[in-house]
Amino acid sequence: MDIEPHCLKTLSLAVWLAISQAACAQQQPLLPEEVSRYVARRELCEHLRGEIPDVPDASLIQQINEACKGVDTELTRLSAEFAQNPQAMSALAGYKRNLERSSP
Secondary structure, three states: OOOOHHHHHHHHHHHHHHHHHHHHHHOOOOOOHHHHHHHHHHHHHHHHHOOOOOOOOHHHHHHHHHHHOOHHHHHHHHHHHOOOOHHHHHHHOOOOOOOOOOOO
């Protein structure tokens, strides 16, 4: 049985497309941009809060205040906005609320 060259090209293309689609379907969906930005900001906030020495440096305190201001409100807003997005909710789930009111 001989296969026509144009049929072989079409078959090759179909196989390539099927493999490409399967690979794309297995990739994890990306987080919404707002959630990614929040996660980065929150990680910086928590890192800085863990760096406070016994005698706090005024510039460090200012950095912490800038990094952490509004994180509680933003977490509540993002949780409501992306409540139906499992990846977003998974990324937000590990953060405690009322961070701004708690001491570092």
